[in-house]
Amino acid sequence: MRLKSYEELFERINTRTDIEENILQTLDHFPKDINQILEILRDKYNDGKIIMEKDENGIVTSYPNEVDKLNNFTIRRKTKYIPILEHKHEYIEIVYVLQGSFIQKIKGRQIQMNKGDLCILDRNVLHSSLPLSESDVVVNITLTPKFFDGIFMYLLSDDNYISNFVINSLYSKSKSQNFLKHHIKEGTMIQKILENLLLEYYSIEHRSSAAINGYFLILFTELSREITDRTGEDIKDEQNKVREKILTYIRDRYKDINLNEMAEYFNFHPSYLSSLIKKEFGKNLKELLIELRMTEASKLLKNTDMTIENIVSEVGYTNSSHFYNIFKKTYGLTPNQYKTRVIKKDS
Known part of the structure; x- marks a missing residue:
């Protein structure tokens, strides 16, 4: 049955998991060593849901698993009671606080996250968090690079903060890692969109991928509008x-x-x-190239004694007939007529 209310959503999303039950039973002697924690998460709790590897510098990186790659996104409630040690992702992560508060450390900076706060984390940005208490409810949304293909290209073609953030994270060669924190006010459109997104996702038996994609697109569009208002000049x-x-x-x-x-x-x-x-x-790129090539060809006709055949090659064409057709369409003259008129005008 599809979830119909926030209360139903909260009851489903906040049900204590087997992982958390086990943590509570072993909390007093829960290991602090990162290797031991990784083994526990992989073998005892994880069930293959998260792929984590440690590099030569001891930094843990989380990778999209097969389910993530298939769906291009995943929503999980953040596990309570234990600290999340410093790590990074090969995907974009959104952290959203439904209830309570917690502290996460991003790039060495402590960030207080309260109810309604949303944080978007760039790929490969180092972060960790202190344990969540019983009353804290936080969801993590992970988005793979492929998620932003297709219909989300419409979003990325907009001139706004979110599109630039995603572009820099997924498509740019820049190695700088960033994060964005934004407070979602109660009763706003964005808050309602997030609520409906979660309702749809956690209505597991009747989940609609089309609806979820729609909510994501509207969410990013509205976030872009709200955030761009205060950062327009930088963008x-x-x-x-x-x-x-x-x-x-x-x-x-x-x-x-x-x-x-x-x-x-x-x-x-x-x-x-x-x-x-x-x-x-x-x-488009083809039109820009024609413009640049024709401009350069006209300069060479005016200022050099190069033959037209050499000019054709010089500006990047391999077919003389094609060059002649484009040149005449651009200037209304053949290259020979153009050169003759220029010579007459100058003399």
Whole structure:
């Protein structure tokens, strides 16, 4: 049966788990060593739900498991009574406090999380948390990179804080890790969206993936609007930097360029990069390349004695007929006519 109220949701989500029962029974002698805790989580409690590995520096990284990869997202209530030691993720994590409060440490900074607080954690950002008490209820939402493909490209093409956060986390080569904390006020649209998202997710027998994706899309859209209002100028500055980098790349490589290679260079998804170029320049990549190549061809016709055949090759074309057709469409003249008129005008 589908959950219909917050009370039903809270009763289901806050039921003490077998893991927590076991922790309470062994709390006095629960191990503090990270290796022992990892073994317990893997073998006794985890049941293969979470993939965790420790690197050569002793840092634990959590990876999406097969279920995460299949669904592209997972929602779990945060386990109570034990500290979560410092670790990082290969996915974006959202932490949302339904009741009570707790303290998490992010990049060495202690953050107090109270009821209604939401925190979005970048990939690979180091974080830990102190134990939750009996009355604290916190959910973790994990989102894989693939989650943001498809319909969420519409979100990522917007000029706002959330889209830039996701872009930098999942698609940028930048190694800086960030987090975003935001308070969700009671009774607001965002609070209702989160409530409905959780109701849908925990209505396990009647769960609708389409509905969940819809709630996520609306959630990120509304968060973007609310947060962007207070950070608009910073976003514009960052977006202008991205725009200039893309334009410089295209100008430097217009002779031999394709979308997939360019996307790999910027570590962007090709679909996102295509949308971003169209949004920023009002033209797609093909149109931008034609514009740059025709501009360069006209300069070479005006200022050099290069043959048209050499110019064709110089601006990145391999087919002379194709070049002639595009040039005439652009300037209304053939390359020979264009050069003749320029010479006559100058003399």
